Amino acid sequence: xxxxxxxxxxxxxxxxxxxxxxxxxxxxxxxxxxxxxxxxxxxxxxxxxxxxxxxxxxxxxxxxxxxxxxxxxxxxxxxxxxxxxxxxxxxxxxxxxxxxxxxxxxxxxxxxxxxxxxxxxxxx
Amino acid sequence: xxxxxxxxxxxxxxxxxxxxxxxxxxxxxxxxxxxxxxxxxxxxxxxxxxxxxxxxxxxxxxxxxxxxxxxxxxxxxxxxxxxxxxxxxxxxxxxxxxxxxxxxxxxxxxxxxxxxxxxxxxxxxxxxxxxxxxxxxxxxxxxxxxxxxxxxxxxxxxxxxxxxxxxxxxxxxxxxxxxxxxxxxxxxxxxxxxxxxxxxxxxxxxxxxxxxxxxxxxxxx
Numbered sequence: 001x002x003x004x005x006x007x008x009x010x011x012x013x014x015x016x017x018x019x020x021x022x023x024x025x026x027x028x029x030x031x032x033x034x035x036x037x038x039x040x041x042x043x044x045x046x047x048x049x050x051x052x053x054x055x056x057x058x059x060x061x062x063x064x065x066x067x068x069x070x071x072x073x074x075x076x077x078x079x080x081x082x083x084x085x086x087x088x089x090x091x092x093x094x095x096x097x098x099x100x101x102x103x104x105x106x107x108x109x110x111x112x113x114x115x116x117x118x119x120x121x122x123x124x
Numbered sequence: 125x126x127x128x129x130x131x132x133x134x135x136x137x138x139x140x141x142x143x144x145x146x147x148x149x150x151x152x153x154x155x156x157x158x159x160x161x162x163x164x165x166x167x168x169x170x171x172x173x174x175x176x177x178x179x180x181x182x183x184x185x186x187x188x189x190x191x192x193x194x195x196x197x198x199x200x201x202x203x204x205x206x207x208x209x210x211x212x213x214x215x216x217x218x219x220x221x222x223x224x225x226x227x228x229x230x231x232x233x234x235x236x237x238x239x240x241x242x243x244x245x246x247x248x249x250x251x252x253x254x255x256x257x258x259x260x261x262x263x264x265x266x267x268x269x270x271x272x273x274x275x276x277x278x279x280x281x282x283x284x285x286x287x288x289x290x291x292x293x294x295x296x297x298x299x300x301x302x303x304x305x306x307x308x309x310x311x312x313x314x315x316x317x318x319x320x321x322x323x324x325x326x327x328x329x330x331x332x333x334x335x336x337x338x339x340x341x342x343x344x345x
Contacts, residue, residue, distance in 0.1 A: 002219055002251040009136050017132055027127050031136070038253045038280040085279040087312045096315035104284075106136045106254065114127045 003039055006106070007047040014111055015056050023116035026060040030112075034067045034105040035085055041066070069103035140255055143223035147258025154235035157341040158243065160221075160257050162281060163265035164274070165247030168291040170199045171324035172265065173242055177206040179334055180240060187240040190229050192221040194246065203244075209233065220251035223258055239341055249278040261340060266310075267292040268301035275309040282313040287320070289333065294323040 014029055041064045048062045069082040073090040079101050080090055088097045151158045161169045173189055180187040188209040191199045200212035211229045245252045264285040266274050275282040288310050310319055322329035
């Protein structure tokens with residue numbers, strides 16, 4: 001349960017990025033979250049609502065793209081997505097896998113902003 | 125009013141990751157082997173460390189520990205009784221250690237004067253998996269009293285570790301611990317990692333563990 005501190009980092013990063021767009025309003029924040037990132041979307045959403053109050057992100061929505069774990073199977077010579085994280089085996093050949101290509105992501109992919117018309121600075 | 129998308133592609137824990145990278149470089153430059161010990165509360169991190177610190181010092185090595193808990197300095201006092209330098213981090217409700225907390229608690233320590241530094245994380249099998257502390261080796265502990273399926277229940281953490289230690293093996297029989305299943309479960313989640321089976325009470329398995337530490341310290345990078 002460290003989602004609140006994660007959400008706080010999101011608010012800080014987005015606020016920092018917003019300084020490049022004076023007067024802009026945040027509409028949406030998009031995250032990419034790997035299946036092994038140890039965060040739960042419901043909990044993120046719950047914390048997000050609380051954390052954005054009174055910030056430049058107020059009123060924005062959080063969109064979470066969930067990424068499956070992708071491992072490289074040397075025997076099959078290709079990347080395979082795991083359907084569950086209960087077994088790190090190649091679904092095709094059964095080999096145990098340790099070469100991870102995706103699954104621990106915890107990143108802000110993008111933000112959608114609404115910019116004020118040129119010359120007008122919005123009160124924030 | 126139109127909207128537009130601005131790509132950020134930014135790690136949410138970027139600050140922690142950067143700090144951890146800095147710590148890792150400092151540790152490597154100082155020649156100190158740093159391990160991050162994670163487990164549930166009550167698995168025996170402190171007991172293993174007490175024994176490890178004593179044995180290492182008896183062999184002439186210089187070892188220190190930083191220990192994280194929500195409250196109390198009970199663990200630090202236990203560990204300090206071994207004679208090793210020890211610092212307690214109280215997180216006051218935070219469920220894991222972060223690189224910044226470790227960084228702050230290293231103040232005034234001459235890292236180059238140490239051979240080993242153990243970071244005992246807060247007892248938690250979820251959150252510590254996301255926070256790099258700059259360690260070279262992340263160790264998961266699993267006691268025989270906890271059940272063989274812990275790795276399956278907490279794959280995010282077990283998949284992030286370099287080594288596993290099964291603790292309290294002196295109680296294995298009383299708990300009807302199914303060793304083969306436990307080993308298989310660890311291997312399903314983190315294939316191929318080194319697994320130690322220890323008892324801090326009887327000293328079983330300690331030699332292998334200490335030898336592993338010695339070899340890891342001797343291996344650069």
